[in-house]
Amino acid sequence: MTVSAAEVYAAAERIRGLVKRTPVVRSDVDGRALFLKCENLQHSGSFKLRGGTNWLQSLDEAALARGVMCFSSGNHAAGVAAAAASAGAKARVVMPKDAPNVKVDNTRSFGAEIIFFDRFTEDREAICRAIAAETGATVIPPFDHALTIAGQGTAALELLEEVPDLDAVIAPIGGGGLLAGTCLVVRDRAPSVRLFGAEPELGNDTWLSLQAGERMQIPPSETIADGLRSPMPGALTFPVLQSHLESIALVSEDQIRAAVRWLTLKVHLVVEPSGAVSVAAALAKLPADVKRVGVIVSGGNMEAAQLAEIVAV
């Protein structure tokens, strides 16, 4: 399976009117203009609504009637739940029973059914398979599928439409779906725009994989950027990143926190740590000749206590 820019354009048509065209907020820092593509202001709180909606809008009536499901305790769960709600389909989300209440409540607020499992005694894959077998629900993969990647790439397409004269675009890397979609559309529409990824130093699986020339797995990560903890890039996303990225910028935990603080107190946007990783890299880690950079700000869902703790330093 491969994926191309044409699929991003098809996704953009499919999801039109069902996801927000999020604003681009400019902020100038030390001679560099950052154009923040604000997916933290997206419905459901992150870009994950795009991939989820691309999936739901691709299903036929019979599949919609059987519903969809996913495994996630984070933004993918909320994105799939919200996409299913707007398609009139049932969403089932498998979550560890010790998932934070705020994430459970957020997903439930979009009408999804939550199926809890014990991550110490139960096998999540087996549970997902059993539910899918019983219900016929379509499993929506979080990153490693053409429909997911194409949906996520629509954010960068909107960014290019709004700000055509960029030097570079940067996006954070979890499994790589957002950045792979970004790479495809930027390379197709604006071949001279440089492409960068951003990862936490503590979750550098894609950086390591690029060095090695093959997909590498890292141990479970404890980075504050909880959306970027996937231990290994995808089989489908990695070759795309490998073909198109100039480099990956690694940022420290302190740089991520400082970016959250700066976004909150100076720009007045609430951005979760995973979303602030690309901003941290754009502020401190890009080549000096990058003067106008499009920054995909992936999401804003975070707990009040965490935000309070980060800003009150």
Add this chain to the structure above:
Amino acid sequence: MTVSAAEVYAAAERIRGLVKRTPVVRSDVDGRALFLKCENLQHSGSFKLRGGTNWLQSLDEAALARGVMCFSSGNHAAGVAAAAASAGAKARVVMPKDAPNVKVDNTRSFGAEIIFFDRFTEDREAICRAIAAETGATVIPPFDHALTIAGQGTAALELLEEVPDLDAVIAPIGGGGLLAGTCLVVRDRAPSVRLFGAEPELGNDTWLSLQAGERMQIPPSETIADGLRSPMPGALTFPVLQSHLESIALVSEDQIRAAVRWLTLKVHLVVEPSGAVSVAAALAKLPADVKRVGVIVSGGNMEAAQLAEIVAV
């Protein structure tokens, strides 16, 4: 002196390219669509840049060479300082010597000179007059002048251009400059759109004045919405509000805090308490048949500790 919609249109031409065209973010709550005009994302952190820029761009070269000044420890200071910086003029800002450091630093970051005074032993008016006499600087009034009002009204003009089919528009009331400019432009361009103001219960001077049919003064207010503590509407702003407002919605301190929390955690926008007053009113205090309401979100400058305290409830 009077002020008209034509002056808002002139201001819009004058400030074009010098202030951000801020995004409008939609959020749907209980069957009502809020269209948030995000002046918290404005350069300098509030709508005050608009009035300040309209002033600076109206001065001739001789006046620009003498500089501008204002008295404020808040958003007006930062707005005037930023407007002066982009016009290449010197700004002097008179502040109480016990003003919070964050506000002093913010104003200074735009290149303004800060002149401190002791609010217990010195007369602020006398200090302003002395500086103006000595330097020839133009004093930029915070709300009660046609150029100020016209500049502030440009936010509503942009809102109407972006969302033409609103039922109502609401804005917060300090001295009334923002709302007066809003009233003029909305009534001229969209005569059927209903107009509302929002005030804290603890700073209800304009609400009282509307009841009385004349300008009323209240004692110093302790509302958390520190930008709305002016004790009395302006001589120029009040008749405009009187002519055009359907009513003023009063909100409690708890409702203001709840609106800041909701904006932060659900919408992912950082809005200072003064800016959240219009949102609090739009969420809870408008007539039930208002289904699509434009909400001027006036600013986002607040201290980290205050934001942390409000969200961490």
